[in-house]
Amino acid sequence: xxxxxxxxxxxxxxxxxxxxxxxxxxxxxxxxxxxxxxxxxxxxxxxxxxxxxxxxxxxxxxxxxxxxxxxxxxxxxxxxxxxxxxxxxxxxxxxxxxxxxxxxxxxxxxxxxxxxxxxxxxxxxxxxxxxxxxxxxxxxxxxxxxxxxxxxxxxxxxxxxxxxxxxxxxxxxxxxxxxxxxxxxxxxxxxxxxxxxxxxxxxxxxxxxxxxxxxxxxxxxxxxxxxxxxxxxxxxxxxxxxxxxxxxxxxxxxxxxxxxxxxxxxxxxxxxxxxxxxxxxxxxxxxxxxxxxxxx
Numbered sequence: 001x002x003x004x005x006x007x008x009x010x011x012x013x014x015x016x017x018x019x020x021x022x023x024x025x026x027x028x029x030x031x032x033x034x035x036x037x038x039x040x041x042x043x044x045x046x047x048x049x050x051x052x053x054x055x056x057x058x059x060x061x062x063x064x065x066x067x068x069x070x071x072x073x074x075x076x077x078x079x080x081x082x083x084x085x086x087x088x089x090x091x092x093x094x095x096x097x098x099x100x101x102x103x104x105x106x107x108x109x110x111x112x113x114x115x116x117x118x119x120x121x122x123x124x125x126x127x128x129x130x131x132x133x134x135x136x137x138x139x140x141x142x143x144x145x146x147x148x149x150x151x152x153x154x155x156x157x158x159x160x161x162x163x164x165x166x167x168x169x170x171x172x173x174x175x176x177x178x179x180x181x182x183x184x185x186x187x188x189x190x191x192x193x194x195x196x197x198x199x200x201x202x203x204x205x206x207x208x209x210x211x212x213x214x215x216x217x218x219x220x221x222x223x224x225x226x227x228x229x230x231x232x233x234x235x236x237x238x239x240x241x242x243x244x245x246x247x248x249x250x251x252x253x254x255x256x257x258x259x260x261x262x263x264x265x266x267x268x269x270x271x272x273x274x275x276x277x278x279x280x281x282x283x284x285x286x287x288x289x290x291x292x293x294x295x296x
Contacts, residue, residue, distance in 0.1 A: 108243045190224075
């Protein structure tokens with residue numbers, strides 16, 4: 001069936017007008033945000049922003065880990081009247097700090113890894129229920145979709161705050177927070193992967209009288225497994241970044257060191273921790289890209 005040129009032109013014009021309307025609405029929203037913040041006096045740059053920026057960047061430019069090689073072996077702290085308060089070896093102090101930093105990084109990796117796995121396992125049955133092409137009972141599909149939407153809409157940090165109050169401080173709260181939030185994202189991506197299936201293989205298995213479980217493991221899972229693995233790697237990488245923040249609320253890991261450094265205005269220490277975060281995320285990104293390429 002062919003569509004008349006006039007109908008095509010009208011449809012194209014209608015699409016462009018809708019886009020222009022949405023763009024105008026977005027522009028008005030941006031202007032409303034700026035105007036309301038300015039009217040409330042909340043767009044202030046503070047006092048001496050340039051001087052503060054220069055001072056902060058100067059401290060960031062020399063991360064504390066450099067003291068392992070260039071720190072003073074005998075740094076003296078004296079009071080205003082010259083009384084010697086204490087003496088420390090900056091090289092030894094920073095070496096001890098770096099060993100603690102490595103332990104915190106390992107905690108962050110464990111939180112992200114176990115939380116991601118937990119989220120994937122919880123999401124898989126719900127994704128099967130919400131995938132439209134598998135025709136699950138409507139009530140169960142709607143309930144599963146509602147659970148995934150709720151989990152996805154609540155931020156990891158909110159889950160962490162609640163779970164710290166339930167299970168106490170430590171990595172367990174972080175693992176559960178990562179798992180519950182990631183479950184929503186995993187469920188959406190897994191369901192979309194299932195819905196993109198070529199249903200011929202599924203119908204072939206169904207035609208021989210296979211149960212729903214047999215259909216899933218013999219026709220659905222082998223076809224979507226590469227996409228599942230790719231999604232898992234992507235979310236795992238994202239959770240490495242997310243888990244660095246959870247330490248701020250007591251879940252342990254690098255976030256705790258970030259919180260300590262910012263509370264004490266130790267920007268050189270903060271620079272060292274952030275470099276560790278960058279190395280960690282970059283390494284996982286490179287690894288996941290390599291694995292995803294091997295799956296295609």
